[in-house]
Amino acid sequence: MGQSFNHQVYDIVRRIPAGCVATYGQVAALAGKPRNARMVGYALHANPEPGVIPCHRVVFRDGSLAPGFAFGGPDRQRALLESEGVVFTGARAQGNAGAEGLRVDLSRCQWRA
DNA sequence: AATGTGACTGGTA
DNA sequence: GTACCAGCCACAT
Numbered sequence: 001m002g003q004s005f006n007h008q009v010y011d012i013v014r015r016i017p018a019g020c021v022a023t024y025g026q027v028a029a030l031a032g033k034p035r036n037a038r039m040v041g042y043a044l045h046a047n048p049e050p051g052v053i054p055c056h057r058v059v060f061r062d063g064s065l066a067p068g069f070a071f072g073g074p075d076r077q078r079a080l081l082e083s084e085g086v087v088f089t090g091a092r093a094q095g096n097a098g099a100e101g102l103r104v105d106l107s108r109c110q111w112r113a
Numbered sequence: 114a115a116t117g118t119g120a121c122t123g124g125t126a
Numbered sequence: 127g128t129a130c131c132a133g134c135c136a137c138a139t
Binding site for chain 1: 123
Binding site: 005033035036037038039042 | 134135136137
């Protein structure tokens with residue numbers, strides 16, 4: 001049942017509390033596949049229940065956001081997270097989303113199961 | 114069945 | 127500090 005992983009991802013992301021974020025690798029690990037961080041992103045892209053699954057609370061390991069596939073823009077994602085009380089830092093990240101220039105302060109807002 | 118791609122990550126330049 | 131590259135695993139064509 002390969003769908004289990006997918007379903008697990010949704011279930012895990014769904015229980016991330018507001019004001020906190022989780023990394024793709026973290027969700028993947030909780031789902032039982034620590035190497036499938038990429039698959040997590042893929043699963044969230046499928047997002048069967050938008051509005052129910054807070055995929056905006058899932059970020060890169062460095063705290064940076066997706067380059068441009070999210071909800072209508074990483075700016076939208078950042079606004080949403082800030083609205084929930086997530087703290088951002090004004091530093092740039094790796095070549096992934098440096099254009100956006102902001103990273104979540106994982107030290108303070110990363111979710112713990 | 115094989116090749117290419119990717120909402121990732123860690124390591125290196 | 128940032129930028130780029132290679133490795134990884136599952137899905138799409």
